[in-house]
Amino acid sequence: MKLITTIHLGIGFILLMFCIVTLGYVQQTRQVRTDLNDVLLATSTIKLSESAQKNLIDMETGFRGYLLTGEETFLEPYTEGSTGFFLQLAQLDSLTQGLPTQNRMVHEIREKARSWITTFAEPLRLAKAKAPTSQAANAQYDFLFKATAQKAVGKQLMDSMRTKFSVIEQDEEVAKQMRLEELNNSFGRVNYIAIGLTLLAILAGILVSYMIGKSISRRFIRMTALANSIANGNYQVALVDDRKDEISSLTKSLNKMAAKLQESFAHLTKVNKELDQFAYVVSHDLKAPLRAINNLAEWISEDLTEKDPEIIQNLTMMRGRVHRMENLINGILDYSRVGRKELPTTTFSVQDLLKEATENLSPPAGFKITATTPMPVLSTERTLFYQVLANLLSNAFKYHHLQEGNVQVRCTELADFYQFEVEDDGPGIPQEYHQRVFGMFQTMEARDVKESTGVGLAIVKKIVEEKGGEIWIESEKGQGSIFKFTWPKDKVELRTEKEINEAIA
Template sequence: MKIITTIHLAIGFILAMFCIVTFGYIKQTQRVQKSVEAVLATSDVIREGESAQKMLLDLETGMRGYLLTGRQTFLSPYNKGQVIIARTVRRLDSLTEAYPSQNQLVHLIEQDAQEWIINFSEPLIAARAKVHLSSSHKQYYDSLFNATAQKAKGKLIIDRARKKFELIEAEEEIIKRAKVREMNDSLMQTNDIALGLTLLAILAGSLTAYLLGKTIRKRFMKMTALANSIANGNYQVTLTDTRHDEISSLTHSLNRMAHKLQQSFDHLTKMNRELDQFAYVVSHDLKAPLRAINNLAEWIAEDLDSQEPEITNNLTILRGRVQRMENLINGILEYARVGRKEIKKSTFSVNSVLKEALENLSPPASFQVKIAADMPTLTAEKTLVYQVFSNLLSNAFKYHHTQNGCVEVRAKELENMYQFEVQDDGPGIPKEYHQKVFGIFQTMEARDVKESTGIGLAIVKKIIEEKGGSIWIESDKGQGTTFVFTWPKEKKDLPVLLETAYVS
């Protein structure tokens, strides 16, 4: 299975878990909502019951006021109460449909209300309205009043209805408390389920991520080890990966790269052997004819008893050209060997290298060479550092336009490099030649004017760049020349303060 497929499945599993959490939360929320609606319904039943009882009280109050005074204003709350109580009973009937016992009580209350109105209040109100018409009407009202109101028949009916209301309220209170408990239980259950499912989703996601990460990390560590082996020059290592995913493709690519590098290394080794063989041929087989030509020129000059200046000059030029050719061959060999031959590193003072170079170069006595006091101590290939400074100092002496010049050597410590400067007060180098002079066989003056192979600066540039540094020129015509180059630091490089040296 491909890694991207595994990742998609893991993400899908985590998302599915969260979907389950959401679905469970929604279901529990619906249960809570139903419980809340049930609690609100019981509250409505209690509220409507209380409203109906208040209306019964208004009916009684309005009727009594009218019976005592005969004034029609007392019948206003009585008439209004009949309408409201009828509407309230209908609402109670609708609210208690789910509870048969309560619904039956509502119907009984409706019957009690109708009985009170039809058999008690209405006859009394009608009789009271005719009292002023005749004494017989008054007698009828008095007898009716004594037979009903005085014997509290209306009160008995109202009290019976109130007891039914009390039963409804009591039962609704029980239902309400039960629904509240159910709602609280649902809320607690919702929180528990949501928390449990969320923790389960997090645990499953974390476990999946851990297992996937561990598997990928282990395989990447193997590939890192393979890459490090390749970087250290061991190209014969291989990594076995039986899976068929993206990392397997990368592993196979690394194996192919290691194989290709091994082939290239073998080919390079073969080419180096052939180059060494060629160097041997150049050193011996090509130099031998040159030496023979030089010897013949000497012998001819000795045997030719001629005083012709032209012939003597031509023989001298011939020997000079032979010497130049030998120097060119030596320069080419030296340039080709840069970076190919492993040289052991050592720790040394740059000041000592400069002194050694100056002793070997033997500059004119009129020249002044100043070496700064802050020359560092390097851990590097001493021979290569010597070659760099020797070539730069040699050029400063050779191409100076006077016999009493001055050369200064300075050093500056950077973060990861040392920066060296070799400055002279010679004729300078025009800007258009700043890059050209580092090319092989390039010289500023004709070889007949200044004998040179044109390889020295090319060797310097190659050595410095092979070691990770860089070199450039700061100069202009007639303003002297400063060669600036950088040399990478090693861990053991420490700055050493030396006394300023003056060599004249």
């Protein structure tokens, strides 16, 4: 499975968990809304029931007042209450459609209310209104009053309706409390489920991220170990990665690169050996005839019977040219070896090395060499650093225009390098020669004036650049010269083969 597919699946799983959280929350919200609606329905039913009973009391009270006084003003509460009562019963009928018991009681109350009006209230009201008109009408009213009112027919109907209203209210109050409790439980479930599912989604996301990250990190650590191994010169370490994803492709590319480097390194080693052998042969084959020429010139000089000054001078010049040629061959060989031969790394004091170089070079008595700043302790190839320092000091003596002078050596610490400076008070170097002097076989003066191969600064430049530093000149004609070069503070520490194998494992 490709890495991007794995990541997409992980993200998809996390999103799925959050979808489940959302769906669970929505479902619980619906339940809460249902419970809330039920509570509101029960509350509305109770309120309508209480309002209907109030109208029922108004009807009864107004009707009794009319019977006692005969004043029709008492009928207003009776009439208004009757109208409002039946409207509220219609609303109760609608609210209790899903509650069969309550709805049946509402219908029974409506029937009893109509019966109270048609069989009790209205006949008495009409008889009461006609009673004053005749003796017979009054007798009819008295008879009807004794037959109904005195026998509590109306009261029985009213008590029956009140009882049913009480049952409806009690049932709705019980239902309301149950729904309130269910509502509170629903709120609690919503919180618990939402928190639980959210935590589960977070934990799942963390777990998936950790597993994917750990898998990727472990494989990248192994590839880093392989890269360090390659940088350390061990090209025979390879990784096995059976997963068919993007990292597997990168691993195969690293393995292929290591194999190619191993092949190139083997070829380069072979070429270097052949080059060393060739250099040895060339050096031997060139130096042998030069030594023969030098010996012949010396023998001829010794065998001359007449010491002709011109002949002696020519022979001496020839021997000087032979020595120059030999030095040139040695310089070329030294230049070709820079960077190809592994040298041991040691820790040494630059101050002590400067003292050693000064003693070995044996400058003219009039020259003074001083270190004007503290010198660091380096861990690097001592031989290479000595060669750079000694060459710069030697040039300061050799090319000075006087028999005495001052040479100052300074050091400045930078972030990753030490910057060294070798300053003299010699004739200086014109601007146009600042780059030229670092070229092979380049000299500022004719070789007959100053004996030189023109290779020394080229070797210095190559050594410094091989170490990752830079070298340059700050000088003007007649104002002395400052040779500046940078040298890395520490050699790059690469992993050992044991550390690499442990990382890969």
